[in-house]
Amino acid sequence: MLIRRRRPWDLSENAVTPRETYLSRRAFMAAAGATAAAPALLGAARDARALVERPGHNPALEPISESSWSQLGPDDALTPYEDVTTYNNFYELGTGKEDPAEYGHYLKTDPWSVQVDGECAKPGTLSYEDFIAPHPLEERIYRLRCVEAWSMVVPWVGFPLGDALKRFEPTGNAKYVRFETILDKEMLPGQRANVLDWPYVEGLRMDEAMHPLTILATGLYGEELPNQNGAPLRLVVPWKYGFKSIKSIVRITFTEEMPTTSWAAYGDGSEYGFYANVNPTVDHPRWSQATERRLDGGSLLSLFERRDTLMFNGYEEAVADLYAGMDLRKWF
Numbered sequence: 001m002l003i004r005r006r007r008p009w010d011l012s013e014n015a016v017t018p019r020e021t022y023l024s025r026r027a028f029m030a031a032a033g034a035t036a037a038a039p040a041l042l043g044a045a046r047d048a049r050a051l052v053e054r055p056g057h058n059p060a061l062e063p064i065s066e067s068s069w070s071q072l073g074p075d076d077a078l079t080p081y082e083d084v085t086t087y088n089n090f091y092e093l094g095t096g097k098e099d100p101a102e103y104g105h106y107l108k109t110d111p112w113s114v115q116v117d118g119e120c121a122k123p124g125t126l127s128y129e130d131f132i133a134p135h136p137l138e139e140r141i142y143r144l145r146c147v148e149a150w151s152m153v154v155p156w157v158g159f160p161l162g163d164a165l166k167r168f169e170p171t172g173n174a175k176y177v178r179f180e181t182i183l184d185k186e187m188l189p190g191q192r193a194n195v196l197d198w199p200y201v202e203g204l205r206m207d208e209a210m211h212p213l214t215i216l217a218t219g220l221y222g223e224e225l226p227n228q229n230g231a232p233l234r235l236v237v238p239w240k241y242g243f244k245s246i247k248s249i250v251r252i253t254f255t256e257e258m259p260t261t262s263w264a265a266y267g268d269g270s271e272y273g274f275y276a277n278v279n280p281t282v283d284h285p286r287w288s289q290a291t292e293r294r295l296d297g298g299s300l301l302s303l304f305e306r307r308d309t310l311m312f313n314g315y316e317e318a319v320a321d322l323y324a325g326m327d328l329r330k331w332f
């Protein structure tokens with residue numbers, strides 16, 4: 001008998017995340033001994049990479065220099081490739097954590113172009129290849145803290161966003177940068193459901209965009225970005241909640257006014273702010289942000305352990321100056 005599987009874009013907004021599915025899969029893997037203990041030290045990143053399956057390995061991406069911006073603590077272990085690429089938030093490909101990996105093949109990333117416009121002297125539309133060509137790729141191992149209170153450690157491949165932005169010569173009126181994900185119901189069928197106002201829009205203040213920690217990622221674990229992680233080009237802003245790190249970017253606009261972003265516009269606007277800096281002292285209206293659950297390839301038990309969330313996700317020394325004198329409760 002054929003059972004029609006409901007596709008994620010058929011589901012309503014309050015569809016339940018199949019977390020049980022995820023946990024039982026992890027339990028099975030742990031029982032089968034498949035999840036080798038993650039290396040305790042992040043210096044072991046390269047060894048960890050050698051252990052993971054490398055489908056679609058692209059030697060053209062190597063060698064990649066490791067960046068001194070990859071500052072990690074002794075308790076930060078790389079999240080296994082499997083988790084980084086199957087536990088995702090990409091609502092345009094379904095609201096379940098495993099949906100983006102399952103439906104990512106709908107997204108076609110070649111050809112791809114990026115339009116840059118707004119307050120700049122040299123606007124233009126570039127192919128993906130021309131957009132990234134001038135930039136040496138480097139590895140950045142960053143913590144990623146989702147506003148839902150789970151976190152990962154991901155070895156991204158990319159380059160500083162600021163280096164790309166400078167090429168378009170932003171004018172003195174450019175106070176913010178606005179980013180847009182591709183709008184295409186065939187490639188991102190989740191856009192048929194009104195979960196958010198599509199396309200997904202994010203934004204940064206100009207100084208945040210130019211900060212050396214902010215990168216555009218083209219890959220992870222030394223591979224090209226899997227579609228579910230935002231291929232071919234996505235933002236990574238490690239001191240902010242994960243929703244700021246917009247995926248599959250097709251448009252970058254310099255603006256004078258603070259852009260309206262998808263999650264900040266959600267509901268009555270009280271849940272997700274424009275700044276979205278990771279802050280353990282400012283709770284989400286419906287849950288605490290003081291602690292988080294780290295996906296680090298550890299035992300099933302470790303999935304229930306909480307660790308303290310760090311101010312600015314542990315990047316306080318590098319970014320606190322950007323917010324000097326600002327009330328971070330008001331500008332959440």
Ligand SMILES: Nc1nc2c(c(=O)[nH]1)N[C@H]1C(S)=C(S)[C@@H](COP(=O)(O)O)O[C@H]1N2
Binds near residue numbers: 088181229244248
């Ligand atoms: N276009 C788009 N970008 C997005 C999202 C999304 O739903 N759509 N989800 C965000 C959220 S909530 C998080 S936590 C991160 C997750 O990135 P990852 O799946 O690569 O871990 O992507 C962010 N970027």
Ligand SMILES: [Mo]
Binds near residue numbers: 089146
């Ligand atoms: Mo998130």
